[in-house]
Amino acid sequence: xxxxxxxxxxxxxxxxxxxxxxxxxxxxxxxxxxxxxxxxxxxxxxxxxxxxxxxxxxxxxxxxxxxxxxxxxxxxxxxxxxxxxxxxxxxxxxxxxxxxxxxxxxxxxxxxxxxxxxxxxxxxxxxxxxxxxxxxxxxxxxxxxxxxxxxxxxxxxxxxxxxxxxxxxxxxxxxxxxxxxxxxxxxxxxxxxxxxxxxxxxxxxxxxxxxxxxxxxxxxxxxxxxxxxxxxxxxxxxxxxxxxxxxxxxxxxxxxxxxxxxxxxxxxxxxxxxxxxxxxxxxxxxxxxxxxxxx
Amino acid sequence: xxxxxxxxxxxxxxxxxxxxxxxxxxxxxxxxxxxxxxxxxxxxxxxxxxxxxxxxxxxxxxxxxxxxxxxxxxxxxxxxxxxxxxxxxxxxxxxxxxxxxxxxxxxxxxxxxxxxxxxxxxxxxxxxxxxxxxxxxxxxxxxxxxxxxxxxxxxxxxxxxxxxxxxxxxxxxxxxxxxxxxxxxxxxxxxxxxxxxxxxxxxxxxxxxxxxxxxxxxxxxxxxxxxxxxxxxxxxxxxxxxxxxxxxxxxxxxxxxxxxxxxxxxxxxxxxxxxxxxxxxxxxxxxxxxxxxxxxxxxxxxxxxxxxxxxxxxxxx
Numbered sequence: 001x002x003x004x005x006x007x008x009x010x011x012x013x014x015x016x017x018x019x020x021x022x023x024x025x026x027x028x029x030x031x032x033x034x035x036x037x038x039x040x041x042x043x044x045x046x047x048x049x050x051x052x053x054x055x056x057x058x059x060x061x062x063x064x065x066x067x068x069x070x071x072x073x074x075x076x077x078x079x080x081x082x083x084x085x086x087x088x089x090x091x092x093x094x095x096x097x098x099x100x101x102x103x104x105x106x107x108x109x110x111x112x113x114x115x116x117x118x119x120x121x122x123x124x125x126x127x128x129x130x131x132x133x134x135x136x137x138x139x140x141x142x143x144x145x146x147x148x149x150x151x152x153x154x155x156x157x158x159x160x161x162x163x164x165x166x167x168x169x170x171x172x173x174x175x176x177x178x179x180x181x182x183x184x185x186x187x188x189x190x191x192x193x194x195x196x197x198x199x200x201x202x203x204x205x206x207x208x209x210x211x212x213x214x215x216x217x218x219x220x221x222x223x224x225x226x227x228x229x230x231x232x233x234x235x236x237x238x239x240x241x242x243x244x245x246x247x248x249x250x251x252x253x254x255x256x257x258x259x260x261x262x263x264x265x266x267x268x269x270x271x272x273x274x275x276x277x278x279x280x281x282x283x284x285x286x287x288x289x290x291x292x293x294x295x
Numbered sequence: 296x297x298x299x300x301x302x303x304x305x306x307x308x309x310x311x312x313x314x315x316x317x318x319x320x321x322x323x324x325x326x327x328x329x330x331x332x333x334x335x336x337x338x339x340x341x342x343x344x345x346x347x348x349x350x351x352x353x354x355x356x357x358x359x360x361x362x363x364x365x366x367x368x369x370x371x372x373x374x375x376x377x378x379x380x381x382x383x384x385x386x387x388x389x390x391x392x393x394x395x396x397x398x399x400x401x402x403x404x405x406x407x408x409x410x411x412x413x414x415x416x417x418x419x420x421x422x423x424x425x426x427x428x429x430x431x432x433x434x435x436x437x438x439x440x441x442x443x444x445x446x447x448x449x450x451x452x453x454x455x456x457x458x459x460x461x462x463x464x465x466x467x468x469x470x471x472x473x474x475x476x477x478x479x480x481x482x483x484x485x486x487x488x489x490x491x492x493x494x495x496x497x498x499x500x501x502x503x504x505x506x507x508x509x510x511x512x513x514x515x516x517x518x519x520x521x522x523x524x525x526x527x528x529x530x531x532x533x534x535x536x537x538x539x540x541x542x543x544x545x546x547x548x549x550x551x552x553x554x555x556x557x558x559x560x561x562x563x564x565x566x567x568x569x570x571x572x573x574x575x576x577x578x579x580x581x582x583x584x585x586x587x588x589x590x591x592x593x594x595x596x597x598x599x600x601x602x603x604x605x606x607x608x609x610x611x612x
Contacts, residue, residue, distance in 0.1 A: 023519070030413050031424055038487070039427045042434070044453060045442045056445065059466075060456045108339035115332025123336050130347045132600040136548050136569045137589040140576045141350035141357055164346040167339050196331050225435035227551045228569070232577065243437045247555060250444065259445045266441035270434045277433040278426060284433075289499040 042270070049073070049267040053260030072264035081254050083265055085238060086245030090269075093155055093241055094224040097162040101170045101219040102212050104163065109174025109211075110200060114183070124175075131168045135161075139232050146233065153236050161233060162223040170215040173287060177211030178204075214287040217280050224272055242269045351593070354586050362582040375587035384563045385588060388571040395478065395567065396546035402486045403542045404535070407493025412523070414494070415501050425498070429491035439488050440555040447471060447480065447556075454480075474564045477557050481565075484552060489545065493538045500534030501527065540603045544596060568592060 048056055050068040058064075076083040112124050142161065143152060151157030181204065189203045200208075230241040240248065246265045250257060277284060358375050360368040379385060414425040431439060446452040447470045459466030470476045504527065512522050528535070550569040553559060559566035559574065566574065568588065576585035 019519075024418075027413065027416065027418055030409075031420055034410070034413060034424055035427055038431060041442070041487075042430065048445065048453075057448065057451050059451055060453060104338045104342070108336045111332045111335025115327045115329060115335065117329035117332040120332060120336070123340055126348070127339060127343055130343050132597055133347055133351065133593060134544075134548050134596055136550065136572070137593040137596070138347065138350040138354060139573070140582050140586045140589060141353035142346065143576070144357070144582070145346075145350055145353060160342065161346060164342045167343060171339055196335070221433065225437060227437040227554075228573070231554075232573070246441055250441070250555065259448070262441055263445050266438050269438045269441075273433045273435065273438075274430060277430065281426065285495065285499075288495055 045263060045270075046267055049260070049264040051260065053258055056260045056263060072258075072260040075258065076249075076261050076265050076268075081249070081261065083242070083245065083268065086240055086242045087268065089155060089239060089245075090224060090242040093158050093162065093230075094220045096155070096159040097166065097223040098216045098220040100159060100163045101166045102216045105167060105170030105174045105215050106200070106208065106212060108167075108171045109176075110178050110196075110204075110208075112171070112175045113178035114186070124171075127168050127171050130165070135165045136228060139228070143232055152233050153239060154233075155239060158230060158233050158241075159223075161229055162219070162226065166215075166219040166222055169218060169287075173211050173215050174208065177208050181207050210283065210286070213280065214283045217276060217283050218287055221273060221276065224269075354590055354593075357583060358587040358590050360583050362586070364577075364580040364582060368583070371583070375583050379587065379591070382584065382588075384566060384571055385568075387563065388566045388568045391565065392547060392549065392567045395482065395549065396543055398478075398482050399485050399546055400539065400542055402482075403490050403493055404539060406486055406490040407538065408497055410490060410494035411497040411501060415498060425494070428494055431488040432491035434488075435551075436485065436488050437551045437555065439484060440552045443480070443484055443552075444471075444556060471557050472561060474561070477565055481552050481556060485546075485549075489542065493542065496538045496541070497531060497534055500531045504530050536606065537603075540599065544599060547592075547596065547599075 047065075049072055050070070051064075052067060052069050052071055055064050055067060075081065108127070112120060146152045146157050146161070151160065185203055186199050189199050194203070225243070226241075227243045227247070230244045231247070234240050234244060237248070237253075242265070246262065246269065248254065249262055249265060359370055359372060361371050361375075362368040410428045414421045414428065443454075446454050449455060449467045449469045454470070455464065455466040455468055458464040458468070468476060470480050508526055508530075509522055512526060517525070548569055549567045550573065553565055553567050553570050554573070557565045559570045563571070563574075569592070572585050572588045572592070575581045575588065
């Protein structure tokens with residue numbers, strides 16, 4: 001009866017519904033494909049690290065896949081390679097950098113956000129220009145400079161290097177963080193006679209912690225994953241960070257290259273990145289976009 | 296450090312792009328004395344001056360000498376600069392780095408854009424997908440290169456195994472000992488590894504576009520593809536430009552994946568600019584030449600950064 005009228009009205013919703021289900025199928029296909037392409041290689045790497053070396057360097061066949069072992073891990077952590085040393089060095093350097101960057105950026109960010117002094121704009125500009133200087137480009141002068149004062153082949157020297165090149169980001173984040181906080185709270189604390197550091201530590205701390213977490217996360221990941229800086233500034237084997245230690249493994253400095261060991265070592269270096277990112281993703285993304293979002 | 300330097304660069308550019316979002320000046324306050332401010336910024340300033348400004352000046356000085364790592368050096372004026380063209384490895388490394396940059400830049404943008412499209416919706420699993428897409432970037436190209444090294448071995452690596460299973464190759468490809476396969480593989484590895492950053496940048500831009508823009512387009516019967524090309528892309532052009540610049544600078548500074556996978560070889564055929572600077576300085580001990588190359592690099596990156604800065608400024612609505 002109303003056959004001739006209804007389709008005209010129903011056409012759009014039906015079409016839209018059809019389009020929506022088509023899109024769902026497309027989405028699911030792409031999602032599955034995406035997971036296969038991006039997650040499976042990483043899972044595969046973990047799986048490989050549990051294969052005996054003889055299988056890592058043999059033609060892969062399905063029937064061997066059940067043979068799993070901790071041999072690679074016990075190989076790199078026990079015996080002559082002692083990867084713990086490199087893990088420890090990396091942890092010391094990355095944690096040291098993260099703490100130092102956060103402390104210095106918090107002070108500087110607070111200073112730039114709240115205090116007016118002659119040259120404060122110049123200071124901010126100088127720190128920001130550092131953003132544009134790729135650290136790769138000052139390696140030779142820095143190597144000579146740090147060498148002169150005995151800071152090459154030193155974990156502390158490496159921490160200073162990483163700290164400096166992470167500072168612009170940290171100062172930026174912390175300055176924006178402090179600018180977004182109300183000034184009244186500090187003023188009343190100051191009237192009550194509290195000093196600057198006391199105000200920072202007691203009154204403002206809960207409010208700047210998210211910004212500090214972002215700064216710390218970036219600085220940690222940057223120094224944990226750095227290769228070129230550590231390669232340049234460290235030569236003594238007992239000071240190497242994990243990526244350079246793995247490179248030495250590759251280069252055969254520990255005897256014949258064992259691919260199983262290399263795989264296990266690379267998995268070890270991957271773990272903190274994955275754990276930190278998955279746990280603190282919010283702060284990471286926030287760091288990436290906070291410039292656009294004000295604070 | 297390279298990869299995270301990119302993110303930080305992204306961050307800086309974002310901030311520049313929207314100065315309106317940040318209060319222009321620190322608020323005046325009588326309870327905030329200037330001297331305290333100077334004290335607060337001094338640790339940061341001292342580090343930046345000592346480890347960035349001084350080395351930059353020192354670099355210019357070194358570039359005017361024939362500095363060996365050990366022993367006396369002599370002033371040779373601008374000879375390092377005038378002889379740049381004679382360093383055939385350097386000129387080759389520039390061409391090679393530009394070609395590499397040319398190959399990876401487009402795919403990184405396209406793959407990143409497609410990822411962003413996929414995770415933009417609030418469909419189930421979009422959050423997980425976003426994490427998965429970004430993980431390779433967080434892990435970094437150094438670790439990924441070690442994985443790749445194992446899986447590229449002829450006859451035993453998973454890459455060859457997969458290609459053979461699919462019937463594409465005979466599984467014996469020695470990827471890393473000749474220029475074209477090595478470069479090709481590294482390009483794939485890099486696109487796979489860093490597109491996640493472009494995704495996150497574009498995603499932030501996409502989420503800032505109000506939904507009603509699309510609703511009206513939908514009512515007008517515009518297809519999804521049309522909506523993307525006519526609405527999203529034009530609105531995102533600044534974010535797109537930004538992510539392009541970030542990936543270009545990252546590519547121009549490429550080092551880790553080449554050093555780990557090919558050591559610049561065979562010979563110096565896959566040596567990037569930074570890799571050659573490193574080799575000249577720390578293997579060949581030609582610090583004067585190496586530093587001259589560094590200065591060229593600083594200038595090039597500086598020009599790109601300045602152009603980016605000016606372009607984003609001028610584009611301000």
